[in-house]
Each structure stands twice: as C-alpha cells, then as structure tokens.
Amino acid sequence: MQTAKDRLIVALDVDSREEALAIVQAVGKNCGTFKIGMQLHNSVGFAITEEIIALGYPVFLDLKFHDIPNTVAKASAVVTGKSVSMFTLHASGGKSMMARAAEEAKQKASTMNKDIPLVLAVTILTSMNQKTLNEEVGMDGSVEHNVLRLAKVAEEAGVGGVVASPQEISLIRQACSENFKIVTPGVRPLWADANDQARTMTPEEAMTAGADYLVVGRPITASANPAESAQKIIEEMEKGLQQRQLR
Numbered sequence: 595m596q597t598a599k600d601r602l603i604v605a606l607d608v609d610s611r612e613e614a615l616a617i618v619q620a621v622g623k624n625c626g627t628f629k630i631g632m633q634l635h636n637s638v639g640f641a642i643t644e645e646i647i648a649l650g651y652p653v654f655l656d657l658k659f660h661d662i663p664n665t666v667a668k669a670s671a672v673v674t675g676k677s678v679s680m681f682t683l684h685a686s687g688g689k690s691m692m693a694r695a696a697e698e699a700k701q702k703a704s705t706m707n708k709d710i711p712l713v714l715a716v717t718i719l720t721s722m723n724q725k726t727l728n729e730e731v732g733m734d735g736s737v738e739h740n741v742l743r744l745a746k747v748a749e750e751a752g753v754g755g756v757v758a759s760p761q762e763i764s765l766i767r768q769a770c771s772e773n774f775k776i777v778t779p780g781v782r783p784l785w786a787d788a789n790d791q792a793r794t795m796t797p798e799e800a801m802t803a804g805a806d807y808l809v810v811g812r813p814i815t816a817s818a819n820p821a822e823s824a825q826k827i828i829e830e831m832e833k834g835l836q837q838r839q840l841r
C-alpha cells in the first residue's frame with residue numbers, strides 16, 4: 595500500500611543542476627518521486643535525470659511528447675532506456691501516437707530487462723479554464739467533457755494513466771478502470787498561491803477524490819522551507835487518504 599509520501603511528486607522546475615540537487619537534498623525524505631520537466635531537461639539534459647536516479651529516487655520525466663506516432667514512439671524508447679519511472683505525452687496527439695509510445699516503451703523495457711515506465715497522457719492542461727479551451731484552443735464542450743473523452747481514448751490506446759486536474763478525478767474514476775492511474779498537478783494547499791493554475795484543489799481534496807499521485811512544484815520549491823512545506827502537504831494528503839478509506 596503506497597503512503598501519502600510515496601504519492602507526492604515534487605516538480606523540479608529550475609534552471610540548473612545545483613538548484614535541482616539542493617531541492618532533492620532538502621525534500622528527498624518528504625516525497626516519493628521527482629519530476630523533471632522541459633525547463634530543467636532543456637537546461638542540463640539527461641544528466642540530471644541520471645544523477646537523481648543514481649541517488650536512488652524515481653524520476654518522472656515530463657516532456658509532454660506531441661508529434662507523429664513514429665517520432666513519439668522512438669522518443670518513448672529513448673526515455674525508457676534512461677530508466678525513468680513515468681513519462682508524458684499529450685493525449686491530443688491521438689490514439690495511434692499513444693499506442694505506439696506505450697508499445698515502444700514496453701518493448702524497450704523488456705529488451706533492457708527494466709521495469710516498464712508508467713506512460714501518462716496529458717488531457718487538458720491544468721492552467722486552462724473553460725474560456726481558454728473554447729475560445730483560444732478551439733475545443734468545443736466543457737473542460738470535463740474533453741478531459742473524460744481524452745482519458746477514454748488514452749485508456750483504449752493502452753497507456754497507463756492520465757494527467758488531469760483534481761477537479762476531474764471522480765469523473766475519470768467512474769469511466770476508466772481501477773488500475774488506470776490519475777496523476778494530478780494543479781494542487782494547491784490553502785496557504786499557497788494558485789500561480790498560473792486554473793483548476794485546483796487542496797492536497798486533502800485531491801486525495802479524497804481518488805488521485806494516485808499529486809504533482810506539486812512551487813508551493814514546495816519556492817517556499818522558505820521546502821522540507822516543512824512538503825511535510826505539511828503530506829499531512830494534508832494523509833487526511834484525504836483516510837477519508838477515502840472510510841468511503
């Protein structure tokens with residue numbers, strides 16, 4: 595059974611190896627996984643992923659692939675070869691793109707005798723609201739409708755789960771299988787700023803709703819005491835897990 599700490603993913607959205615390692619050092623005991631996104635990866639390359647894995651932490655490589663199926667499939671093999679535990683692609687890249695990525699990750703892991711990474715499809719970014727989705731992106735229908743539609747396509751394509759906001763967790767849980775993972779950024783304790791996140795919930799609410807993993811960046815990494823902030827979030831998550839078990 596995974597604890598609240600195991601389910602907390604800390605986003606290392608910084609520019610340098612030194613800044614990233616300082617956060618790892620500060621909060622390594624207070625989280626389960628570190629997430630490396632396009633900011634850090636594009637600054638320092640795969641070296642930081644390799645270094646953090648070598649320190650003994652699982653890495654979620656969040657590069658959000660979105661390209662033709664062949665290109666995404668080959669990129670998926672590359673990141674699988676780096677032993678990441680999770681990686682992302684955009685569900686809006688389509689079923690064939692997601693299916694090829696999942697298959698390629700499986701094959702590469704089997705060739706290298708490694709664990710298969712959790713392939714996650716990003717549904718609708720948590721920074722988007724109804725207006726931006728409809729008027730700027732040009733997708734009709736509600737955010738919830740589109741998240742659910744993309745989550746179903748992702749599951750059919752054979753990826754392991756989705757990235758969605760906590761506000762859509764219960765809808766996805768009703769429509770997808772129990773094993774389909776839900777990873778939620780857009781998590782904000784009441785004491786933290788929302789920043790550019792539009793569809794948020796607190797750590798307790800997100801865990802109560804049924805999230806598998808929470809992704810938290812700035813409320814921890816930009817706080818005066820990252821370890822203390824991570825610990826406070828874990829305590830809120832524990833309350834949510836307890837509520838969930840009581841249901």
Ligand SMILES: O=c1ccn([C@@H]2O[C@H](COP(=O)(O)O)[C@@H](O)[C@H]2O)c(=O)[nH]1
Nearest residue numbers: 605631718719720779780809810811812
């Ligand atoms: O829909 C999405 C997909 C990915 N993210 C990533 O999660 C973290 C959130 O960081 P905060 O500082 O807690 O806002 C960040 O790395 C995003 O790239 C997301 O927020 N929403």
